[in-house]
Amino acid sequence: MPHTVRGVIARRKQAPTEVVDVVIPDPGPHDVVVSVQACGVCHTDLAYREGGINDEYPFLLGHEAAGTVESIGSAVTHVAPGDFVVLNWRAVCGRCRACRRGRPWYCFDTFNASVPMTLADGTPLTPALGIGAFADKTLVHEGQCTKVNPDTDPAVAGLLGCGVMAGLGAAMNTGEVGRGDSVAVIGCGGVGDAAIAGARLAGATTIIAIDRDPAKLAWAGELGATHTIDGSQTDDVVSAVRELTGGHGADVVIDAVGRPETYRDAFYARDLAGTVVLVGVPTPELTLQLPLVDFFSRGGALKSSWYGDCLPERDFPMLIDLYEQGRLPLDKFVTERIALADVEQAFAAMADGRVLRSVVQW
Missing domain, CATH: 3.90.180.10 (Medium-chain alcohol dehydrogenases, catalytic domain)
Structure with missing residues (x-):
């Protein structure tokens, strides 16, 4: 009944x-x-x-x-x-x-x-x-x-x-972060910090957290960030990421905000042939304008991550096991x-x- x-x-x-x-x-x-x-x-x-x-x-x-x-x-x-x-x-x-x-x-x-x-x-x-x-x-x-x-x-x-899986999957599934990679994450709320935890779990050695809130940057450090950039203290996030990655840019940059300005930073903060992952959800009125030649000349991959490209039957039990083992x-x-x-x-x-x-x- x-x-x-x-x-x-x-x-x-x-x-x-x-x-x-x-x-x-x-x-x-x-x-x-x-x-x-x-x-x-x-x-x-x-x-x-x-x-x-x-x-x-x-x-x-x-x-x-x-x-x-x-x-x-x-x-x-x-x-x-x-x-x-x-x-x-x-x-x-x-x-x-x-x-x-x-x-x-x-x-x-x-x-x-x-x-x-x-x-x-x-x-x-x-x-x-x-x-x-x-x-x-x-x-x-x-x-x-x-x-x-x-x-x-x-x-x-x-x-x-939802959110934690979206962030973990943005790094591990969509971004395909691997051992020794450098990763930058823009936006360190729940999804962004989960992407940081996923990058750490996948073996990234340089993990850069970017946000304008010092408290969120502190949380990011607890979850695996090796470096932080306070966006309220710099107007050039791209140069700050490059400085932390030998002048090249990160192998994978994850935009967990979903705004034109953060996506633009993600696009230019990656290494040549690097990957951008958009997991922050933009609102319908937002638009992006970038020189088409830059898409061509930089190569790499531009990806959107839906629910972290997860398969619940595969990923949920595995991630719970990693949590129970103290690894996540x-x-x-x-x-x-x-x-x-x-x-x-x-x-x-x-x-x-x-x-x-x-x-x-x-």
């Missing part, structure tokens, strides 16, 4: 969030009801509230989540009740042209739950990134559930559901643990740069 839980919604553009009753319907054949144990507060949730994603209000916010499978649809084979899972927003179909070509991380037809969650009056909710996990329970497709070590702290495990400090991303009613205050803390991640914990 359908049941009612608490959930955090954005009812209209730029309005404060509300904690309201949310109705979880019976799962469809391939759907799963998950009892949420922890969910990180991601900048994407704020973008939904502010109208930066689309206008399909009301939104059920939250998507960086871990929890326990409570019930399953009649055709579910991927998980069972009681499984501890991390939720993901790119459940690959296995049939689209990207999947058939062996590139499932680009899947063009990802799955979500087949029936909507609603408000008490029957109004359908749009779940953030197809998940909607600022709620006691949520409804997702079975492919959005990835089983991981059940002994893992849910607040840590859930971070792989995922717990350092958890700045504070909060209640469901504190999401609005967490957005303010995020905007002020006071946290890497606030995590709602049940």
Whole structure:
């Protein structure tokens, strides 16, 4: 039977969030009801509230989540009740042209739950990134559930559901950082610092963190940065990166901000034939203008990283194992643990740069 839980919604553009009753319907054949144990507060949730994603209000916010499978649809084979899972927003179909070509991380037809969650009056909710996990329970497709070590702290495990995975994957998957490489990361929030941790894990020897906030640069140092550049103290980030890389530029530069000025710095701060990875999400009105000859003459690769080009079934268990071995400090991303009613205050803390991640914990 359908049941009612608490959930955090954005009812209209730029309005404060509300904690309201949310109705979880019976799962469809391939759907799963998950009892949420922890969910990180991601900048994407704020973008939904502010109208930066689309206008399909009301939104059920939250998507960086871990929890326990409570019930399953009649055709579910991927998980069972009681499984501890991390939720993901790119459940690959296995049939689209990207999947058939062996590139499932680009899947063009990802799955979500087949029936909507609603408000008490029957109004359908749009779940953030197809998940909607600022709620006691949520409804997702079975492919959005990835089983991981059940002994893992849910607040840590859930971070792989979005921002931390995006940053780790930007370095390890998209950027293909290797042993001995030099890496520069522009923007040291949660995604950028995860890229720093990923570069360190991949064996980079020079890891340069770039930000305008000294507190964020300090966090970057804890997560693996070997050098820092305070952008508020220099108007020439490119020269500063070159000075730290023998005058050449970095092998891989990761833009975790997503603005024309940061992308331009990333483009020119890389070595000849180096790689630029854009993982910061730009807003639709932003444009970039660069001399075309510079694209040609510098060579290399310009890449965008979608969700860190991850495969949840491959990457989530591996990264949790590395965390449990003490080789990946995922717990350092958890700045504070909060209640469901504190999401609005967490957005303010995020905007002020006071946290890497606030995590709602049940």
